[in-house]
Amino acid sequence: MQADYATHRLPLARPFAISRGTRTEIEVVRVTISDGAHQGIGEATPTPRYEQTTEVVVADLERVLPTLRQGLERGSFDRDELARLLPAGVARNAIDCALWSLEAQKRGVGLETLIAEALGEAPLPQRPIDTVQTIGIATAQAMAEAARAEWEKGARLLKVKLDGEQIEARMRAIRQAVPQARLVVDANEAFPRQGLEQCLRLLAELGVEMVEQPLPAGEDAALDEFRHPLPVCADESCHTREDLPALARRYEMVNIKLDKCGGLSEGIAMLAQARALDLKVMVGCMLGSSTAMRAALPLAARATLVDLDGPTWLANDPDPRPLRFAAGTLDDG
Numbered sequence: 001m002q003a004d005y006a007t008h009r010l011p012l013a014r015p016f017a018i019s020r021g022t023r024t025e026i027e028v029v030r031v032t033i034s035d036g037a038h039q040g041i042g043e044a045t046p047t048p049r050y051e052q053t054t055e056v057v058v059a060d061l062e063r064v065l066p067t068l069r070q071g072l073e074r075g076s077f078d079r080d081e082l083a084r085l086l087p088a089g090v091a092r093n094a095i096d097c098a099l100w101s102l103e104a105q106k107r108g109v110g111l112e113t114l115i116a117e118a119l120g121e122a123p124l125p126q127r128p129i130d131t132v133q134t135i136g137i138a139t140a141q142a143m144a145e146a147a148r149a150e151w152e153k154g155a156r157l158l159k160v161k162l163d164g165e166q167i168e169a170r171m172r173a174i175r176q177a178v179p180q181a182r183l184v185v186d187a188n189e190a191f192p193r194q195g196l197e198q199c200l201r202l203l204a205e206l207g208v209e210m211v212e213q214p215l216p217a218g219e220d221a222a223l224d225e226f227r228h229p230l231p232v233c234a235d236e237s238c239h240t241r242e243d244l245p246a247l248a249r250r251y252e253m254v255n256i257k258l259d260k261c262g263g264l265s266e267g268i269a270m271l272a273q274a275r276a277l278d279l280k281v282m283v284g285c286m287l288g289s290s291t292a293m294r295a296a297l298p299l300a301a302r303a304t305l306v307d308l309d310g311p312t313w314l315a316n317d318p319d320p321r322p323l324r325f326a327a328g329t330l331d332d333g
């Protein structure tokens, strides 16, 4: 058994701007686990927002890989053991997804079969999945033009990144440019608390279907104070299944991302728990290649909303068999 990791810098095709800043490249971590005949691979993206820099992630991997290798040799290492060794986050995600990928290959089945089994369901037929296409922060006019360009390429569901500035001007410009498009908004914690209810009402009037994380994680109690005019989704406030009971009283939807929750194992548990709590589920991503998105596809197939457009932001998708993005859908054909 072999287990190793490598880091890769991936330049973006165009700058990606959200409320926290602008990126022109990302760094991903890839873990490969091989039994000689089969190789599992897991990719994860270090995220400074959660104190998960590449250095932190690499240190986590260096610490755990010797135990992992020994355990795999003895046949005694499993994903539960991994969850005991590493906290939810990027390093655990890379290893967890590599273990799922290896198991799928050893059994000669797709990931969908394994995830359906874990959920106690019949596997879903493979079909293209609708994903949002993200519009980064820019001037109102540039955002409207970007929205129209995506619409003309066939995207029908756009996720608009906003900060606390020019919310109305930007959204009116976009709505005018793409009157028919389905819109969701991601504030990445940046909406002003003052006037929040009116702000959400304006979004609802413009036909926005959902707003993601309007307030900072830990300062979202203000969401309790009024009836939401549109569904509100927890992203930065939502990490693992332990967060869900409290979030269910404050949000209508939760964004499950493998890099936050620590991999598919926890993602499956979160999906089951969200269903039990009557929370709608969005499956999202950090920027990353098709390798990272593919791991999330079985969860995405069961979600209300899917945001897995990460690879469309890369200059080059290094996955040997990239997912196909066309007309707002992604396909693993």
Ligand SMILES: [Mg+2]
Pocket: 186, 188, 212, 213, 235, 236, 255
């Ligand atoms: Mg978000």
